[in-house]
Amino acid sequence: MRLRKTGITILGWILLLLGVAAIILPGPGLLLLLLGLVVLSQEYEWAERRVEPVKKKAFDVARQGVSSYPRIAGSALMAAALVAAGVLWGLDPPIPIVGPLGPRLPFSGWTTGSSIIVSGLIAMALLVYSIKRFRAEAVRE
Numbered sequence: 001m002r003l004r005k006t007g008i009t010i011l012g013w014i015l016l017l018l019g020v021a022a023i024i025l026p027g028p029g030l031l032l033l034l035l036g037l038v039v040l041s042q043e044y045e046w047a048e049r050r051v052e053p054v055k056k057k058a059f060d061v062a063r064q065g066v067s068s069y070p071r072i073a074g075s076a077l078m079a080a081a082l083v084a085a086g087v088l089w090g091l092d093p094p095i096p097i098v099g100p101l102g103p104r105l106p107f108s109g110w111t112t113g114s115s116i117i118v119s120g121l122i123a124m125a126l127l128v129y130s131i132k133r134f135r136a137e138a139v140r141e
Contacts, residue, residue, distance in 0.1 A: 005043050012040035012047070022119075028126055030058040063134040065127070067141070075127050082120030089113035 015036030023029030034054045040047035066072055090113025094103050 008039055008043050012036050012043075015039060025119075028122055030054065030061060031126065034058050059134070062126070062130040063137055063141075066130045066135045067139070072127070072131065076124070079120045079123035079127060082123060083117050084120075086113045086116030086118075086120060089116055 013036070015032050017036075019029050019032030019034075019036055021029075022032050034051070037047045037051045037054055041051050064071075065075055089105055089108055090110040092104060092108035092113075095105060096102055
């Protein structure tokens with residue numbers, strides 16, 4: 001019982017922290033925040049009270065993101081750019097020295113590159129989900 005609560009707490013807080021980071025960095029921030037709150041809501045009432053407002057906000061943002069074709073195209077382009085940047089980071093090509101950068105990309109290699117690629121693929125999957133789930137509602141509004 002105690003081990004379960006500890007595991008849920010640790011997993012929930014990790015997801016919440018990743019969500020906060022993903023709001024700033026590329027990634028599905030609101031989705032990770034929501035997932036962290038859902039996990040924590042199994043053990044904590046304060047988290048349960050916050051699930052619905054975060055879910056509403058996440059769905060509103062998703063609906064707005066597919067409300068027009070330029071937004072959809074922009075999101076798809078940015079997701080593809082993330083995948084391309086991940087491949088570039090993984091290949092670690094030499095770059096010109098510009099200020100503190102160069103002759104290599106910071107934190108280069110496939111560890112960083114693959115995490116950027118995964119972020120881009122998640123963004124693409126969420127875009128497809130948002131189109132299927134919210135596009136009709138967004139057009140009506």
